[in-house]
Amino acid sequence: MTNISALMAEEQRRQAMLGGDIAALEALLSEGLVYVHSTGGRDTKTTYLNKMAxxxxxxxxxxxxxLQVHAAGPGEMVTGRMSADVIIGGQSKAIRSLFLTVWMPELGADGQQGLRMLAYQGAPYPV
Structure with a gap:
């Protein structure tokens, strides 16, 4: 995962989330991830991956x-809208949210330098 843009990383993340690909998500997420859902819930990399797994x-x-990309020092931020139909704790839910992700260059567990998602912040978006 070297030399990819934040937009490419977002598409990889979307595909991994949709496919339940834990290994791909693990490679994309920073060890220091702070993931704040549009519901106000908060996850770390470990708790988020455990929920998915x-x-x-x-x-x-x-x-x-x-999707819009914004410079953030050595990294990039992405803002956009998300629409999803999910199962959370056995219950179906439609989610419509605005989001902000922060992607920073990091050395991954595989020894490769690449963008890793350090932070996610969602906010409810009225339909």
């Missing part, structure tokens, strides 16, 4: 729209 969080549909 256990099936307590499953994405049935997922799309990102109106």
């Amino acid at each position: 256990s099936g307590s969080l499953k994405y049935l549909t997922l799309s990102f729209e109106d």
